[in-house]
Amino acid sequence: MNTAVLPQRENYLNAGHGLKSWLLTKDHKRIALLYLITISLFFALGGVFATLIRVELLSPNGHLMSSDTYNKMFTMHGVVMIFFFLIPSIPAVFGNFFLPMMIGARDLAFPRINLVSWYLLVIGGALAIFAMVAGGVDTGWTFYTPYSTSYSNTWVIATALGIFVAGFSSILTGLNFIVTVHRMRAPGMTWFRMPLFVWAHYATAVIQVLGTPVLAATLVLVFCERVFHIGLFDPALGGDPVLFQHLFWFYSHPAVYIMVLPAMGVLSELVSTFSRKPVFGYKIVAFSSVAIAVLGFLVWGHHLFVSGQSLYAGMVFSFLSFFVAIPSAIKVFNWTATLYKGSISYATPMLYAFGFIGLFTIGGLTGLFVASLGIDVHVTDTYFVVAHFHYIMVGGAIMAYMGALHFWWPKMTGRMYPEGWAKLSALIIFLGFNLTFFPQFILGYLGMPRRYHTYPDEFQVLHVLSTAGASVLAVGYLMPLVYFMWSLRYGPVAGANPWGATGLEWQTASPPPVHNFDEIPVVTGDAYDYSRVVGEVMEVG
Amino acid sequence: MASEAHVETLALREQFDTAAQQKDASTLGMWIFLLTEIMFFGGMFMMYTVYRAVYPNVFGLASSTLDEVIGAVNTAVLLCSSFTMVLAVRGAQLGKRRTVMLFLVLTIVLGLVFLGVKGFEWNQKFQEHHVPGPSFHLEGTALQGQAQLFFSLYFAMTGLHAVHMVIGCGIMLFLLWKTYQGTYTAEYYTPIDMGGLYWHFVDVIWIFLFPLLYLIDRHLK
Numbered sequence: 229m230n231t232a233v234l235p236q237r238e239n240y241l242n243a244g245h246g247l248k249s250w251l252l253t254k255d256h257k258r259i260a261l262l263y264l265i266t267i268s269l270f271f272a273l274g275g276v277f278a279t280l281i282r283v284e285l286l287s288p289n290g291h292l293m294s295s296d297t298y299n300k301m302f303t304m305h306g307v308v309m310i311f312f313f314l315i316p317s318i319p320a321v322f323g324n325f326f327l328p329m330m331i332g333a334r335d336l337a338f339p340r341i342n343l344v345s346w347y348l349l350v351i352g353g354a355l356a357i358f359a360m361v362a363g364g365v366d367t368g369w370t371f372y373t374p375y376s377t378s379y380s381n382t383w384v385i386a387t388a389l390g391i392f393v394a395g396f397s398s399i400l401t402g403l404n405f406i407v408t409v410h411r412m413r414a415p416g417m418t419w420f421r422m423p424l425f426v427w428a429h430y431a432t433a434v435i436q437v438l439g440t441p442v443l444a445a446t447l448v449l450v451f452c453e454r455v456f457h458i459g460l461f462d463p464a465l466g467g468d469p470v471l472f473q474h475l476f477w478f479y480s481h482p483a484v485y486i487m488v489l490p491a492m493g494v495l496s497e498l499v500s501t502f503s504r505k506p507v508f509g510y511k512i513v514a515f516s517s518v519a520i521a522v523l524g525f526l527v528w529g530h531h532l533f534v535s536g537q538s539l540y541a542g543m544v545f546s547f548l549s550f551f552v553a554i555p556s557a558i559k560v561f562n563w564t565a566t567l568y569k570g571s572i573s574y575a576t577p578m579l580y581a582f583g584f585i586g587l588f589t590i591g592g593l594t595g596l597f598v599a600s601l602g603i604d605v606h607v608t609d610t611y612f613v614v615a616h617f618h619y620i621m622v623g624g625a626i627m628a629y630m631g632a633l634h635f636w637w638p639k640m641t642g643r644m645y646p647e648g649w650a651k652l653s654a655l656i657i658f659l660g661f662n663l664t665f666f667p668q669f670i671l672g673y674l675g676m677p678r679r680y681h682t683y684p685d686e687f688q689v690l691h692v693l694s695t696a697g698a699s700v701l702a703v704g705y706l707m708p709l710v711y712f713m714w715s716l717r718y719g720p721v722a723g724a725n726p727w728g729a730t731g732l733e734w735q736t737a738s739p740p741p742v743h744n745f746d747e748i749p750v751v752t753g754d755a756y757d758y759s760r761v762v763g764e765v766m767e768v769g
Numbered sequence: 770m771a772s773e774a775h776v777e778t779l780a781l782r783e784q785f786d787t788a789a790q791q792k793d794a795s796t797l798g799m800w801i802f803l804l805t806e807i808m809f810f811g812g813m814f815m816m817y818t819v820y821r822a823v824y825p826n827v828f829g830l831a832s833s834t835l836d837e838v839i840g841a842v843n844t845a846v847l848l849c850s851s852f853t854m855v856l857a858v859r860g861a862q863l864g865k866r867r868t869v870m871l872f873l874v875l876t877i878v879l880g881l882v883f884l885g886v887k888g889f890e891w892n893q894k895f896q897e898h899h900v901p902g903p904s905f906h907l908e909g910t911a912l913q914g915q916a917q918l919f920f921s922l923y924f925a926m927t928g929l930h931a932v933h934m935v936i937g938c939g940i941m942l943f944l945l946w947k948t949y950q951g952t953y954t955a956e957y958y959t960p961i962d963m964g965g966l967y968w969h970f971v972d973v974i975w976i977f978l979f980p981l982l983y984l985i986d987r988h989l990k
Contacts, residue, residue, distance in 0.1 A: 333784065334783065334784045335783075335784035336784070337784065337785075337794040337798065338794075338798060339782075339784060341798075399805050403798055403801045403802060403805070404798075406797075406801055407794050407797050407798045407801065408794075410794075410797055411790060411793055411794040411797060412784070412785075412790075412794070437801055437804060437805050437808075438804070438805075438808055439808070440805070441805045441806070441808035441809035441811075441812075442808050442809070442811065442812045444809055445808075445809050445810070445811075445812035445813055446812055448925075448929075449812075449813075449816075449925065452921070452925060456901065456902065457902075458901040458902075458917065458918075458921035458924075458925075459901070459914055459917055459918055459921060460816065460918065460921055460922070460925075464914060465914030465915070465917055465918060466820075466824060466912065466914040466915035466917075466918050467914075467918060468819075468823075471816060471819060475812050475815075475816075478812075743783070748786075
């Protein structure tokens with residue numbers, strides 16, 4: 229490996245020059261990079277809010293900011309991280325880039341709609357940022373009525389409008405993926421030859437398409453209620469605030485699977501590639517994605533256990549919530565079975581995959597705690613829920629996102645990242661993550677409520693541990709920013725298939741040509757057939 | 770398989786291999802979009818159903834103030850517009866440009882008639898103090914808040930439907946302009962087909978709105 233200049237072969241990066249060639253591109257690969265830059269900025273912004281929250285919680289009495297400011301901080305942390313980072317993250321970047329390549333297509337079915345979806349995210353994000361600059365919003369990311377409609381004196385409407393617009397971005401991405409998977413597969417690419425990444429994105433797209441419009445309608449109603457005071461959610465006029473919660477969680481619970489299903493798709497690719505074995509029980513893993521998408525729509529009521537929902541509804545929702553654990557556990561067990569007797573290499577993406585499996589398991593098991601009616605009454609609205617959620621979202625989704633970034637970086641840029649630094653940062657992120665969020669399980673179990681700006685002195689030790697962990701985590705996230713930039717210029721040239729992976733995206737040049745393949749591939753075998761891999765495997769130590 | 774992407778045309782964009790594949794993809798995409806529209810309206814239909822079930826008497830009373838004759842006329846107008854839309858699509862299949870233009874114009878006119886009647890109806894509501902707000906008043910009940918809920922949902926649902934009608938008329942104008950320019954042929958008329966699907970969908974939403982809002986509990990009048 230050397231650091232020679234990139235070969236001057238035409239690829240998607242050098243096919244056009246200038247800002248206009250990027251801002252008006254219809255190439256799914258370039259749009260994926262536009263998304264990558266955009267959501268990285270949102271990730272940083274959400275991280276700033278998280279930092280301020282953690283610094284504030286260093287002391288029990290809240291010296292850094294007023295309680296009003298604190299309310300805005302956790303609201304904007306949630307809004308930015310969920311709607312503008314996690315929801316688009318893996319689908320809009322890696323799904324966009326690799327889903328067409330994995331099924332042997334030249335592009336998504338609707339390239340112009342793909343570009344429109346990026347602009348919608350940018351416009352939605354701009355509205356949300358405007359709201360933050362103008363004075364912020366303090367309702368929590370859940371916008372519960374009647375606070376959001378009648379009492380909050382902050383920028384609820386601008387924020388909701390931003391989320392509304394960004395929602396259409398998500399819908400259009402999902403729509404594009406579904407049509408692409410149905411209509412754009414290369415000759416021989418049958419449904420059961422598709423990589424599991426594609427299956428996971430298909431299931432995700434179904435949720436995006438079916439769930440997001442309900443959120444959009446709900447936000448329209450919140451808008452009407454706030455502006456015209458028409459009483460839809462106002463008990464004084466016969467309305468019902470719990471109905472808002474039903475509508476909100478009908479989207480926002482499945483939305484959790486929009487965030488984690490693509491991560492699971494990434495995991496299947498990573499675990500298989502770095503143990504050089506086909507994913508154990510391919511079909512079961514594929515169907516488990518679909519099962520999660522379907523079951524995900526039937527469990528929203530577990531967010532309303534203490535909201536005055538009927539006990540019987542609570543019992544049904546609790547029962548159904550336990551069901552989600554089955555397909556999730558199938559995935560974890562099957563990845564583990566894939567590792568068994570595999571030829572395992574400990575490259576950085578695999579370290580993130582290991583991180584995901586362990587942390588997602590903790591997050592998933594604590595999910596069963598909060599799905600149980602009795603325990604939930606004790607831990608609801610405490611840091612226990614916060615920790616559970618972050619184990620799934622940060623320990624799960626973001627671990628997979630980082631794994632995906634390292635795994636596909638050589639394909640996207642043609643350059644390898646520095647393996648030693650990357651491993652170090654993966655380790656730091658893992659340690660920092662656990663130090664940040666494990667104490668929160670204990671805090672929550674002991675009764676520390678979430679969204680509080682002050683707390684009793686006895687909780688301080690655990691809060692300080694958590695803040696210390698967050699600082700470590702921040703270092704871990706900053707390191708890749710530096711070495712990825714470095715690798716763009718100085719990284720070793722990657723070659724077409726540095727990992728010896730099986731996906732079609734590895735059977736073409738790095739970076740790929742504009743139409744992905746010099747010749748549309750004809751698929752003759754299953755995914756993950758390592759006897760077919762062509763191209764040398766790079767030594768990674 | 771072609772080794773290089775072919776020259777791009779409207780009927781065959783570069784990411785597709787055949788025109789049939791492209792048409793299939795567009796049609797599937799449109800149906801999925803309509804599915805998202807169903808979910809979009811679905812939230813409001815759900816709310817209407819819940820509140821109707823919780824407050825049956827007040828909702829029945831409020832509903833009976835709507836004029837079913839005007840509603841029926843508007844339903845007929847929309848059904849006719851769907852018929853002219855079908856004829857426009859048929860004209861496109863046969864490659865008859867003037868037929869397409871004629872029926873697109875008729876569709877737009879009928880759409881505007883619907884919106885005009887709707888506007889007239891809304892205006893009546895203002896005069897009768899049936900618009901949610903400080904001056905809201907419905908005769909015959911003490912439960913003004915609940916009665917207002919009915920009209921809130923009435924305005925939200927018919928308003929959203931009207932927004933879709935306006936967008937539909939915009940799409941028809943665009944198709945009319947493109948047809949005038951001669952963009953579409955008997956081989957390539959997918960946008961007219963898709964515009965038609967959208968128009969029929971908006972029509973179907975009204976077919977559900979009309980009985981739900983106007984006709985249930987008619988016998989109470």
